Amino acid sequence: MKTPLLTSSAFTRLTLVMIALGVLFSLRLGWSELFHTSNPPPIEDGVLDMRGVDLNDSPIYYLNGAWEFYPGKLLTSGETESAEARFINVPGDWGDELNGINGSSYGYGTYRLRILVDPLVKPVSLWIKKIQTASRVEMNGESEGNIGKPVLQEDGYRPRTVSYTSTYYNKGATELDIIIHAANYDKPTNGGIVRSIRFGSQGSIDSVRWYSIGFQLVTFIILLLHGLYTYILYQFNRKETDLLLTGLLTLSVGVALLVGHDNILQLWLPINYTWALKIGLVAVLWQNHLILHLFSKFASPPVLSMPLKVHVFAVTLLTGLMLVAPTIWINTFIDLKLFLVFFLVSFAWLTYIMAGLIFKQQTDKDIGFMLLSAAGIISNLGWNVADSTGLVTTTVYYPIDILVAIVGFSSYWFKKYYRNARQNRHRLYGPMRKD
Numbered sequence: 001m002k003t004p005l006l007t008s009s010a011f012t013r014l015t016l017v018m019i020a021l022g023v024l025f026s027l028r029l030g031w032s033e034l035f036h037t038s039n040p041p042p043i044e045d046g047v048l049d050m051r052g053v054d055l056n057d058s059p060i061y062y063l064n065g066a067w068e069f070y071p072g073k074l075l076t077s078g079e080t081e082s083a084e085a086r087f088i089n090v091p092g093d094w095g096d097e098l099n100g101i102n103g104s105s106y107g108y109g110t111y112r113l114r115i116l117v118d119p120l121v122k123p124v125s126l127w128i129k130k131i132q133t134a135s136r137v138e139m140n141g142e143s144e145g146n147i148g149k150p151v152l153q154e155d156g157y158r159p160r161t162v163s164y165t166s167t168y169y170n171k172g173a174t175e176l177d178i179i180i181h182a183a184n185y186d187k188p189t190n191g192g193i194v195r196s197i198r199f200g201s202q203g204s205i206d207s208v209r210w211y212s213i214g215f216q217l218v219t220f221i222i223l224l225l226h227g228l229y230t231y232i233l234y235q236f237n238r239k240e241t242d243l244l245l246t247g248l249l250t251l252s253v254g255v256a257l258l259v260g261h262d263n264i265l266q267l268w269l270p271i272n273y274t275w276a277l278k279i280g281l282v283a284v285l286w287q288n289h290l291i292l293h294l295f296s297k298f299a300s301p302p303v304l305s306m307p308l309k310v311h312v313f314a315v316t317l318l319t320g321l322m323l324v325a326p327t328i329w330i331n332t333f334i335d336l337k338l339f340l341v342f343f344l345v346s347f348a349w350l351t352y353i354m355a356g357l358i359f360k361q362q363t364d365k366d367i368g369f370m371l372l373s374a375a376g377i378i379s380n381l382g383w384n385v386a387d388s389t390g391l392v393t394t395t396v397y398y399p400i401d402i403l404v405a406i407v408g409f410s411s412y413w414f415k416k417y418y419r420n421a422r423q424n425r426h427r428l429y430g431p432m433r434k435d
Contacts, residue, residue, distance in 0.1 A: 105191030373408025
């Protein structure tokens, strides 16, 4: 007689997962509203009219729309007046405007946007998330320096893509003439301003940006501590290799976190653009494999070892290639969405394993904690895919999914440790009590 697919225990596990995913989705939407970024009036012919908007009492704004663009030129504010401008949608790849339809994204150019405002009484700031792959920002002729080195020739060019701000204040100013120089000789199909630029008062921008960085740092520290205590537990019992793998997983997640979002790793360590890119991709590859490896052990029956061996071989091969390949190869691999395909395969596989944990007969009484952890991981991976493909835009880093996954893992291992300790006490002292 066949066992029904949805037994009472399977229904309980499915309900737990659906509730967890529903709560996480609701929290994510609430987070987006809490750190809301508004759309300003439309940008027309490279001009944004924000007169009548109190910037000191308003949320931050996206500067999305049609900017002036000067391909193949790095111009100052005064020089743009006599130069012929095109218009380009920001954010987006500049390849078609720079080198013609179906042309590469290699080259350099100047973006310009004029913002009309009420007389300034406090400083205003821009928050630049990602410009491929070197940039310099001026506001009314004032600049805080280069990020990387955008130049006319590839020989003197130096790439760097980090999150940064640019601030301007001149009391009573009623117009902001924003000039952005950008150069790209590393991303063959994705150059220029590829992520939304945010604008607002300095206080608003700094508050939201430091919230984002702060949440990343707190999450990284929690991951590091979690990895440390799992490694210590592993030293007490070397047979529990899952503890070691869990520690390596938290380390890879932490590294991927520092390289993504605001690229804090490049702000901390003297590493260049190429190695930041390679480290981030390798960390994501091994993060996905370790998640699959750990959860496959809890499936009932366990996932066949051959697919996992193939997966670890592919991950190892890709890791080796990425460590020795030139930057252009890696960026081509990313721009052709091949890395995303590999990521989606891991995501689909994890979903399949999770379905097995829900619907198949389980002997593990603590599997609910692993399902909670899996819900956090799937939610986090899903939103990361949506963010990387431009379906959603995350202003402030969202840590709750990862924290839920950590709580699930921690609860599972502590519960296991408690159960094993109780069983050992029973085996040791049970016969003595009978005597």
